[in-house]
Amino acid sequence: MKISCMKYEHDLVAYVDGELPADRVARVERHVQACSSCSAVVAGLRQVNALPQPPLIEPSAEFDRMFWTKLAHVRQAQQEHRGLERWRSVAKAFFTRPAGLSLSAGLALGVFVVTLYLLRPPHAALPQQEVMVAADLDLYANLDVIENSEALEHFELIQMLDELEQDEQG
Amino acid sequence: MGAVLENIEKQHHNDPNVQLMLRFQGGEEGAFRKLFEEYRGPLLNFIYRYCQDRRIAEELTQEVFLRVYKSSGSYRPEAMFSTWIYRIATNICLNELRTGRYKYEIEFKGPDEHDDSMQYDPVDERTKVKTDEQMAAAEQQRQVQGALEKLPKKQRLALILSIYDQLSYREIGQRLGCSEAAVKSIIHRSKLALRDILKKGGLVN
Numbered sequence: 001m002k003i004s005c006m007k008y009e010h011d012l013v014a015y016v017d018g019e020l021p022a023d024r025v026a027r028v029e030r031h032v033q034a035c036s037s038c039s040a041v042v043a044g045l046r047q048v049n050a051l052p053q054p055p056l057i058e059p060s061a062e063f064d065r066m067f068w069t070k071l072a073h074v075r076q077a078q079q080e081h082r083g084l085e086r087w088r089s090v091a092k093a094f095f096t097r098p099a100g101l102s103l104s105a106g107l108a109l110g111v112f113v114v115t116l117y118l119l120r121p122p123h124a125a126l127p128q129q130e131v132m133v134a135a136d137l138d139l140y141a142n143l144d145v146i147e148n149s150e151a152l153e154h155f156e157l158i159q160m161l162d163e164l165e166q167d168e169q170g
Numbered sequence: 171m172g173a174v175l176e177n178i179e180k181q182h183h184n185d186p187n188v189q190l191m192l193r194f195q196g197g198e199e200g201a202f203r204k205l206f207e208e209y210r211g212p213l214l215n216f217i218y219r220y221c222q223d224r225r226i227a228e229e230l231t232q233e234v235f236l237r238v239y240k241s242s243g244s245y246r247p248e249a250m251f252s253t254w255i256y257r258i259a260t261n262i263c264l265n266e267l268r269t270g271r272y273k274y275e276i277e278f279k280g281p282d283e284h285d286d287s288m289q290y291d292p293v294d295e296r297t298k299v300k301t302d303e304q305m306a307a308a309e310q311q312r313q314v315q316g317a318l319e320k321l322p323k324k325q326r327l328a329l330i331l332s333i334y335d336q337l338s339y340r341e342i343g344q345r346l347g348c349s350e351a352a353v354k355s356i357i358h359r360s361k362l363a364l365r366d367i368l369k370k371g372g373l374v375n
Contacts, residue, residue: 013358017332019339040375044365047374053334054311056215057224059231063210067232074236 005031005038012038016045187251195242202242205251206235213259219330220263222315230266234259249344256345264323310373317367325360332357 008031014020015028032038093100182188187208193201213234218227237258248254318326324346331342343353368374 010358013361014339014354016361017339017357019354041362041365044369044374045361048361048365048368049333051314051333052307052311054219054315056211057218057227059210059214060224060228063214063228063232066228067206067210067235070232070236071239074239078240 002035002037005035008032008035008038012041013045016042016049182247182250185247185250188247191238191242191245191251192247195245202239205238205255209252209255210235213255216256216330216335217259217263219334220327221267222319226267230259230262233262233266237262253341253344257347260327260346263327267323313371313373314368317364317371320367321360321363325356325363328353328356329360329364332361 008028011020011024011028012032015025015032020028032042183192187205190201190205194205210231214227214231217230217234218224221227221230234255238255249257318329321329327346328342331337331345332339337345339350339353339357342357343350346353348356365374
């Protein structure tokens with residue numbers, strides 16, 4: 001590119017696009033007619049502007065159905081959001097009033113107490129053997145000679161005899 | 171400032187599509203359906219020319235309408251409806267394709283499996299024969315598309331609007347959300363760059 005071209009270089013594209021101010025058009029035209037280099041650039045730019053349109057495409061058969069499905073989800077989300085917002089505004093209005101404030105403090109205390117109750121440490125589980133002995137407490141209470149430790153040594157035999165006796169009575 | 175905005179809004183009240191959008195804002199769902207039916211084709215083609223993938227173009231076109239739907243509450247007619255909706259489409263093209271799965275798909279995709287309009291196909295469904303002219307046109311189209319894809323995203327969008335839609339610099343600026351002077355600069359650089367690429371391929375002088 002010649003030095004004389006440099007002051008026109010920036011105007012060539014706008015000139016071809018018809019976007020150059022009228023007062024500069026005549027000067028650029030004169031230069032382009034006289035300059036083979038700029039004339040080639042202008043010709044190339046005109047060809048660029050005349051490039052054929054790419055073929056148009058049509059929305060696919062699924063396009064509409066997919067869109068309305070997506071939109072249904074958006075609507076549902078909006079409705080849920082609106083419902084949530086309504087509750088939030090009601091709650092905000094309630095808790096910011098003095099009466100609501102004292103009530104909410106009471107409510108919070110109640111929730112705290114209930115939470116403490118629910119989170120209390122659980123009772124230690126009784127060992128299985130102790131539970132079995134506890135189930136037989138009735139029998140122990142009906143033993144005639146509890147002082148006799150030998151009776152306790154034969155407890156299982158006594159228990160069996162007691163069951164047989166109960167069966168006969170039954 | 172408020173008065174200026176009000177004046178601008180009044181100017182666009184005559185646009186029938188602005189009217190439709192305002193009716194939709196007022197709760198008339200049918201107005202939204204009309205806008206959808208009128209703009210889905212042009213927007214799909216605009217986005218498709220940019221990303222060159224039919225499936226992605228369809229998803230992004232749907233996204234444009236979802237945003238129109240969601241923004242109905244805050245809509246103000248500060249521009250012609252077409253300017254407004256194309257600006258949404260432009261932002262989606264520039265932002266959605268820059269990150270996430272679309273970026274991956276665009277950068278690493280092979281020939282577009284979802285599209286048959288741009289591919290070289292020697293057999294025409296109707297005539298069963300493609301003429302030399304048709305094949306040359308398809309080849310040229312592919313080269314132009316390849317050249318466009320070598321350009322930065324904003325330059326590519328500006329060129330699509332300038333060459334294919336033949337919009338003025340002012341209209342391009344409105345759609346891209348930038349000044350006329352900025353558009354002039356973008357178009358200047360991008361058209362010279364495109365011409366250089368096509369010149370190397372022997373498509374232009």
